[in-house]
Amino acid sequence: MKKLYDKNELWFALIWIIGYCAITIPIRGNLGDESPVMLIALALIAAGIFFFVKKYHLEEKYGLVKWKGKAANYWFFIPLLILMTGNLWRGFGLAYSGVSQVFAVLSMLLIGFVEEMLFRGFLFRILLKKDPAPVAITISAVTFGIGHIVNLLAGQANLETFCQVLFAIAWGYIFTFVFCKSGSLLVCIFVHGIVDACSMFAANDGSGMEWVYMGATIVIAIVYCLYLSRKPTAITAKENNT
Numbered sequence: 001m002k003k004l005y006d007k008n009e010l011w012f013a014l015i016w017i018i019g020y021c022a023i024t025i026p027i028r029g030n031l032g033d034e035s036p037v038m039l040i041a042l043a044l045i046a047a048g049i050f051f052f053v054k055k056y057h058l059e060e061k062y063g064l065v066k067w068k069g070k071a072a073n074y075w076f077f078i079p080l081l082i083l084m085t086g087n088l089w090r091g092f093g094l095a096y097s098g099v100s101q102v103f104a105v106l107s108m109l110l111i112g113f114v115e116e117m118l119f120r121g122f123l124f125r126i127l128l129k130k131d132p133a134p135v136a137i138t139i140s141a142v143t144f145g146i147g148h149i150v151n152l153l154a155g156q157a158n159l160e161t162f163c164q165v166l167f168a169i170a171w172g173y174i175f176t177f178v179f180c181k182s183g184s185l186l187v188c189i190f191v192h193g194i195v196d197a198c199s200m201f202a203a204n205d206g207s208g209m210e211w212v213y214m215g216a217t218i219v220i221a222i223v224y225c226l227y228l229s230r231k232p233t234a235i236t237a238k239e240n241n242t
Contacts, residue, residue, distance in 0.1 A: 001052060013123040017122075024042065038103070046110050053117075053121075062122070063183065065184055065186070066184060068184070068234065087195065090203050090205060091209075093205075095199075101200065105197050112194070119140055120175055120185055123139075127139050142172065145166065174221050180233055
């Protein structure tokens, strides 16, 4: 993989994304999120990403570092912390029972790490090297959102998938802006994992609160990203070319 990374970083990112989808979509469609097979597959993918980044000392480039801002400015992340609990706004309920619930939650946490590294780490950083920041942010966010269309292959309904794509694009913009402005992907990984994990504890009561959550996420994403766009960028040209 290092040879591909050195030769063509864009293809390096795309192959990781394609491989991730090719492995996890059939497992999710046939066995479900609660499957130990899904957990093992995600753990192996996450380990591969982590050890590649560590081996070649790419932690700074891909945001596996602490935020460099002042502690007094942690309100920067408040919108993220509010929205990450949104799946619980409709009430509490277990998606599965027993050990299956544990497997599903652990899988969701790993998805947070894997998808942030792939879309905000690998893909966004190479796009930022080639394109202006607004273009790179948009491509990363929209690609992340459109990627959820593959849930159709796992048996998900058309309307639900369409709404999930819009929801994911909104989150994609938030995560990419936060990474771009803070230089750290750790908060994005944490929040992404919690959002997905909370979906395993959300009640399915037909109250319609899931639509409120989706709408609130889209609206807050627009306001939040407009606010962040006025903040200085933490990722410098020099860092981006390392």
